[in-house]
Amino acid sequence: MxxxxxxxxxxxxxxxxxxxxxxxxxxxxxxxxxxxxxxxxxxxxxxxxxxxxxxxxxxxxxxxxxxxxxxxxxxxxxxxxxxxxxxxxxxxxxxxxxxxxxxxxxxxxxxxxxxxxxxxxxxxxxxxxxxxxxxxxxxxxxxxxxxxxxxxxxxxxxxxSPQHEESSNLVKIGQWLDGFVDAGWQTIEHLLNPQQLGLAFKSAVSMTRGQKIDLGMHFEQISVALVIKVAAGSEGEVNILTQVYPVGNHVLPQGVKLNITDELGENILEVISRDEDNWIQLEFSAELGEKFQIMVAYGESQQAKIFEV
Known part of the structure; x- marks a missing residue:
């Protein structure tokens, strides 16, 4: 009772x-x-x-x-x-x-x-x-x-709930070119040290923002910066360069994965860090209104973010 x-x-x-x-x-x-x-x-x-x-x-x-x-x-x-x-x-x-x-x-x-x-x-x-x-x-x-x-x-x-998570996690990257940057995305100077900036950003881009991500568990935990560069492309397209850098270290551990999937979950691009890589990157174009997912993973730990152009 x-x-x-x-x-x-x-x-x-x-x-x-x-x-x-x-x-x-x-x-x-x-x-x-x-x-x-x-x-x-x-x-x-x-x-x-x-x-x-x-x-x-x-x-x-x-x-x-x-x-x-x-x-x-x-x-x-x-x-x-x-x-x-x-x-x-x-x-x-x-x-x-x-x-x-x-x-x-x-x-x-x-x-x-x-x-x-x-x-x-x-x-x-x-x-x-x-x-x-x-x-x-x-x-x-x-x-x-x-x-x-x-x-x-x-x-x-x-x-x-899946509906709330998708809404709250959606990063409207298409608005970055108009100066409207989603909360939680920092300027790269706040994430990376000057030596990394010198290596990584030799070419100018329209808008660059990054976000720190913690991967792994306990002693195997690592921190990386997910950096997104956005530039206006031709005929309504947006050129996107996404990169992953180590935070607090000079090189990424071997096995860090950067993955891009479309709205249907189909794999578009993928790269995995090798021994002594300073960073990894993927470059692609997307049309206005298009959604895609960027996932960063290390071991069994992963974080994914949904973007809309």
Whole structure:
């Protein structure tokens, strides 16, 4: 039986099914503290999963780290994948506690942290609120309300919808020639050092802008500058030169890919950096009103941007 209380919390009965799942994931753990940690984490995820489904959000508990036996033995993790939105961290709060503890290993790759308070006999869990702050301890008094939580998820759902993403990511490059440059695109002097500029920009162009892009993960992460040069062509066409430069280094690592695709997703041009390349580039022309995508990738990490001439 679920109920929303006057304090805008949400109570979830921890049934035999809930305890059975918690027992399944914690069994075989010899360390009693670790066993209890996994047990409580599982109950917290169960409660949030129940709550979100009641509120109409699709979840994927089986696709979360908290369902991976190896991960939960190595890490203090209680995540729940919300379909198309990302991972929520569901943190257990014991009776009479005044803070919600968030371990450092879950400070990244989370769209939020939900506090779940248990009663003394673990028969009921209460969803107290949430926070976006990844901190070791968050006072329960500083949690945002469940009303704000549902609003946040709804706004995130809209922001991550394909229609919104295409609209918000669309770069109207055709307007650059008229002086209307999309937000987030900097002059190249802000991105590249003078030595790189000397090598790269010997010929004049009508408009040049760039954007820093981070690729890769952790120790393999690299930063590059995606630079776009636009010049008026003949008969309503625009000549476009797109380049990728290293940021903070003199050369690109081997394997950086620059790719151009059309509106139908068909591959038009592609280049991959070799050992000791200072930059890579592709040059093409596009007609007014035409859309295309530029993708920069390194390893399994990639970023794509949609342009309209």
């Amino acid at each position: 679920n109920s929303i209380t006057e304090q805008l919390t949400f109570s979830v009965a921890l049934s035999t099914e809930a305890h059975g799942i918690a027992q399944e994931y914690s069994q075989g753990i010899s360390n009693p503290d670790k066993r209890q940690q996994i047990y409580l984490n599982t109950l917290a995820v169960y409660a949030v999963d129940n709550y979100l489904q009641c509120m109409g959000f699709e979840t994927d508990w089986q696709g979360s780290y908290s369902c991976d036996f190896l991960v939960i033995q190595l890490m203090n993790v209680a995540d729940l994948e919300v379909k198309n939105l990302g991972k929520l961290e569901c943190r257990p709060v014991l009776p009479k506690a005044e803070v919600c503890e968030i371990p450092p290993e879950v400070w990244e790759d989370r769209i939020g942290y939900v506090a779940v308070e248990f009663n003394s006999d673990l028969k009921e869990a209460k969803i107290l609120g949430f926070t976006l702050q990844a901190e070791a301890e968050v006072p329960l008094s500083q949690l945002q309300s469940l009303e704000d939580f549902l609003l946040y998820l709804s706004e995130l759902e809209i922001a991550k």
